[in-house]
Amino acid sequence: MTELPAPAVSLPKSWEPAAHESAIYQRWIDGGYFTADAAGDKPPFSIVIPPPNVNGSLHMGHAFEHVLMDTLSRRRRMQGYEVLWLPGMDHAAIAMQAMVEKRLAAQGIARDALGREAFIDKVWEAKAEISGDIGGQMRRLGDSVDWSRERFTMDEGLSRAVHTVFKRMFDDGLIYRAERLVNWSPTLQTAISDIEVTYDDVEGELVSFRYGAMDDAEPHVVVATTRLETMLGDTAIAVHPDDERYAHLVGTELPHPFLERSIPVVADDYVDPEFGTGAVKITPAHDPNDFALGRRHGLAMPTIMDTSAHICDTGTQFDGLDRFAARVAVREALAEQGRIVKEVRPYLHSVGHSERSGEAIEPRLSMQWWVRVETLAKSAGDAVRNGDTVIHPASMEPRWFGWVDDMHDWCISRQLWWGHRIPIFYGPDGDVVCVGPGEEPPAGYEQDPDVLDTWFSSGLWPFSTMGWPDQTADLAKFYPTSVLVTGYDILFFWVARMMMFGTYVGATMDGDNGVPFRDLFLHGLVRDEHGRKMSKSKGNGIDPLDWVDRFGADALRFTLARGATPGGDLSVGDDHAEASRNFATKMFNATKFALMNGARLGELPDRATLTDADRWILGRLDEVLRDADAGFESYEFAKACEALYHFARDEFCDWYVELAKVQVYAGADGVVDTDRAQATAIVLGTVLDSILRMLHPVMPFVTEVLWTTLTGEETLVTASWPTAIGDTADAQAAQRISDTQRLVTEVRRFRGDQGIADNKRVPTRLDGIDAAGLGSVRPYVDSLAKLSAAGDDFSATATIDVRLSSATIRVELDTSESIDVDAEKRRLAKDLAAAEKELAQTTGKLGNEQFLAKAPEPVVEKIRNRQRIATEEVERIRAKLDELGGA
Template sequence: MTRQREVLPPRYEPGKFEKEVYDASERAGYFTTPDAAEGDRYCIVIPPPNVTGALHMGHALNNVIQDVLIRYHKMRGAASLWIPGTDHAGIATQNVVERELMETEGKTREDLGREAFVERIWKWKEKHGGRIIEQLKRLGCACDWTRTRFTLDEGLSRAVREVFLRLYERGLIYRGEKLINWCPRCETALAHDEAKHRKIPGKFWDIKYPVKDEEDTFIVVSTTRPETMLGDTAIAVNENDERYRHLIGKTAVLPLLGRELPIIHDEHADPEKGTGAVKITPAHDPDDFEVGERHNLPRINILSPDGTLNENAGPYSGLDRFHARERILKDLETQELVAGERDHEDYEVPHCYRCQSIVEPYLSKQWFVKMASLLEPAIEAVKSRQVRFIPERYAQNYLNWTEARIDWCISRQIWWGHRIPIWYCDDCPPDEDGSEYAFASADAPKSCPKCSGTNIRQEEDVLDTWFSSALWPFSTMNWPEEHDLLKNYYPTNVLVTARDIIGFWVARMVVMGLEFMKEKPFDHVYIHGTILDEKGDIMSKSRGNGIDPIEMIDLYGADAVRFSLMILSTEGQDLKLAPTKFELGRNFTNKLWNAARFVLMNLASTSETAESEVIYEPEDKWIMHALSKTVATYHDEIKNYRINAAAMALRNFTWDRFCDWYLEIVKRRFAGPDDISKYTAYRVCGYVLDILLRLLSPFMPFVTEGLWRQLKELSDGAPGMAESPALMTARIPDANEIPTDRGAYAAIEETIEVIRLIRAVRGDYNRQISEKLGAREPLPEALATSDDPAQIERLKNNEALIKLMAKVKKVTIEAGISEPKQAAAKVSGPLSVFVPLEGLIDFEAERKRLQNEKTKLEKNLQGRRNKLRNRDFLTKAKPEIIEREKGLVAEMEKEFAKIEKSLANIGE
């Protein structure tokens, strides 16, 4: 009597299971890694998501990659540490809380005042800031949560002040009045790369400026932003320009305001461009700023911080910048001073990366980091490949950014962030250039170090959020303290991130790491692709085309989401995603579950089979050899960050080799009378499943953990299982630890090929053969031959297997067999397989049927091909229609080839 033990439910239900497995692992301390560790170490610091954030697909991809790497290295025996945390995200978070304050209480942040408003944000953070962490847990991330950091926590704030102070003392931080990018919506300065250039509809207006004391003489300039004319302080022309040479040194009159503008010569005026004359507005255009420097022109700022025009704008003051533009154009037209107007086809303007408002070049006093000397070693580190980008091509993005050597504007006029550790003294006299006396201090000072006066006040501005993010790899390890973490885990192994923050963040981390740790922050920078929607558009909230990872986890399970993302994302390539793509992971999870359940149920009945000798049969040696090969590939792919290839290797082995072949082959041994054979099959199944679950564990930690628990229970202390309390702490073996047998492997591979070919013939004529024989009946006969005599011998040894798996009554394997009449033939390399079909199918009728089908298909195909060549159709039809048409044609072409092949088989 066989004891049927119900070891697992028939269907895998991730919902019930995941939380239990995750919580148990966390409670058991499997995610924590000690400060000091012996032996191999592996470390990643998480790209901290914004504390306001909700997990999106980009995060999911980014974090699953890191989790796979962390779990993999843990299971390879390294002390493997993943430091998590969140970013305070200055502007973004302030915007969220400001909006909420307005919606709920109708108040602005000014109504509350700085202290109360910042207090409000902290409260918001306590309440909502943990959401993304919880979501990362749902995804299965094995972060060391005991080390969770926040860019505004006390330790990190100390690191920020320390870095600021050291740079300041070395003269690398300065305050200067410069033209910076200003967001009138956020009312703050932005760094040069926080303003994203985007194309919008634009126009050129040609405006006539009268020349003073010359009747009816005008000088015409073109502009895309007419309102900035109110800040003009000169007109520039080129001295080589015949049209204007005589006007140099004369004076033009600014329309509307009547300001006198010198007409100067400057190279910036290009005779080939526009009218050849340019208005110079030093306070509102970076090029003009330079011209102004060369000619000592006054800078007239016409904007208030909120984007309205200030008192310098005369009658237009108080108007919003875009409203002012309309009014100015109208007034100019009334005075007949508009000479022309035309569309600007390539009008690109900078937009705030946080709120998408159009950014203005704006003259203001800001704090800057002098970057040139700091960037040199960071450039060198990547050029010499001490820091290596994967894929390699992204090194160029990094170099483009760093080699521009632009000073970093670090002050932000917001309240949420690290307040700049600079104090001004009101008792000390100002410097020669009129600026107040300032000093830096890491701790809050009580008095002025110069005059000992107590009339000191801290700088109002806060630091750019990226200033603290730049220190992340070492500030999270308790720098400036000399901590064991730093000693043991810095530099980290890899940074996993997206390409859009290579400059913002990756480069600045390298700069700061090299400067303050004297060592790069990471060996590798792995840049993964961007997740797009089905049509190839970027997913965004405003478009509403995002896919919520948590919804997908609820629907398909975390393992399915993880595995799908890993298998679909090829190194560095963008990934088009639709919710249905997660079925791929779900189907694989189910396949694994069913196979494992089958094995476990059989193992549960091993107690019925007396412990016996283990004698491997050819298929046992074959599956272990195939496993060893898979393990070798797996290690190699992961080492080279081809994570999808590793996932693919596992999927193929599991689905094809293990489930569809090995388990099918050994089924009969489970049911058979030979105890040794049965026992051996149990052992091999258990062994392969054990290794397979280990290999899969980094990719799909939940289902594998559950299956492994059962396996462990049933394997009573099998080697390598007893000593590990859980799968995630078990070891992934080397390929050479798994028994191999090259000869047995090759022999079964060939046998499988023969079986496949016979099955393919049956597939081709399945309808007719089934009608004649019945669907489950075996074929009467098959013949196989090979050009290689040794192969024939090997195949003969596996004749029984061929009969069993290909479902054939009689198999003849001999040298020199030629194709019998009325048979189907299949060839693969030196192998030929023939299946006599006489009596099984009516050749004449079949030929007719196929020919009819061929003619019909040919006509249809011709019509569609013509359509796809039709220009009219191609220009007018929607892209998705064209795509569908192309897909249809490809399908039909395949079908056509199949018919032709069948016809050839039975002889036309």
């Protein structure tokens, strides 16, 4: 055999990601490939990164999100867009303050003793120390972000944006101060947002106790509660207006067991008369539902706990007790009075806990700053209704509207030192002044001590990061952003706030409708291989950098992208990452073979001169490009990756590369043909070039190495996205290759079942191959199935029948020894089961009158043809089994 001269190939012996990824990424940075040009004339594409907390590290959920954003960014860059993927971090007010306080406590230093300004300096020091960790992790993932535009929610520019928005909203009457119920963290000593509250089932106790007379004949009511200590703040007992059991008590008052006052019995539709006794205690200052009822009925709202959740100001023996100790003490005191109606029983119920500190949150009446959200929420809802922002998947729209159409005013103040301090100053006689950027407060006025909720500043992220309130070149070019990629779990908390702020400030932006992003792509959660949510407590979390170390960044990225569907969760484990690593290795080896055998780019020869294998793979290439484009455009990453994976691995590597070996070394007709070998080299190079381009957004590192070696170009980052070759599909060639694949596969399966060594050539006669129109593929079959032509002394020891598209080929083999009859029976039994299943399914469809009435005739005819083939297969296999003595 004549072998083409092997070119000098610079690829290493094997693909070892850890040896190359860091240097590749640095070369991309040095080349400036990720830096966006706001003055350029390319169409814009922009994404702002959901800013991770500055004190944290990237977990698997972050990695998932980053992979999807990077895939979109890299593909658009290749498509000729001016791409801005803007990075940055959130100041994470509560988490950072808690972390620094803990550090100081270890040194014996209390925050209050240090003072506000000195403490904030300590936080800035900590920020400078740890913020680089996340950037390093992003580099290891391969994030193609524009590092020159990195932002921080408390940098100077973003602080100016925060104060500008606050001032405008205050002046417009959208920000106000009021005493309302909030989620209170006794440990952190601050109000916290809903997203910082996690709900866990807690084994508590349900206590039923009696208000009123101890004599059943006298006025009394029995109520039940899991938070007995809050009865010290009860200001009413509520019953349903239609509950006749308590109609005579409505409007009366019952004495409190421990306080020198009585509490009224009120009627309210909120009460479920079927639950418990049909009567509930009302503690407006310590329960959200009770607070709402209290406002309706004008009830008093005494706060009975201090900021550390100790009982206070009740004038009872319980003052000074921690809430949990008070719960026990109150129960014992009620028992002494004989008011415990029945035995205390265990009760499993959901309790909110602070995500940061872990303790049960305390609903607490507190004076706070609020955003009036009614008009803002309506604008956020209308933006989706009008199509200004499109949610992917559309199935998430009802959830969106359910939230924004029923949103409650937003508590924006936090009792912390680290964060954007509220720009409100208090003067004499209750004077209140809001100070905007560049303004000075009146002399002698004192600033409000609270800071803003972190979500306030991150809600401005899409436009504040681009220089707003100035009319910058970045805003003009890249805003509104093209797409926001984020998890459905923060749709309400972060996304809704960005939409409210975006529509609010949009009126000041020239020619803009106010939305912060055109598309909203909501991804799901990353779960473990058993479908469980990853968490520290379960010990089932996966560090993405551990996967990068073990399998390579490309393997991590492909695993996550391959499982990404709009709104859907994905489950992953080591097996998935290992499979992705093997895929990268397979592409490396296939490319190396192609390069060693002259693969190159060039003008494709005339289609008529190409082999069936060439025409088949080129036709499939265009089909897969269409599938990949459709998947990426609709955010169906999984569909795009599946199409690329099976084409690259199964069709190109496993089949075309093997078929190409025959063409390069011997020719499809068994005769060395240099022209055919050269044509094969161009087809190899052409298909490989497109595969590497299509895989690059998801697997940038290995494709960069392979593509630059193949083409000699500088980088794949800025290479063009592939386009269709043309109308290259050849149905007849594709069918002949499909028949070849089936024939080879069945012979290989027979050899495997019979234990025939892989390297042993088996003399074979293929009866019917010419009648099937496959005479030209005999060299392929012989090479891939390790067969040789039958000689004069040929004597078949085994036969197998292979059903192809237009005929059945009888394969007669001289294995030099008797076949394993039992193994052959097992093989045939599997085939029979598959054929019988196909026959049952097609017969069922053809027996369905509704299907026959609605299905197009070509579809029905296709089913009939499948039924006919299945019937023939069942008969053939049964006959073969009979020859072997039955199943």
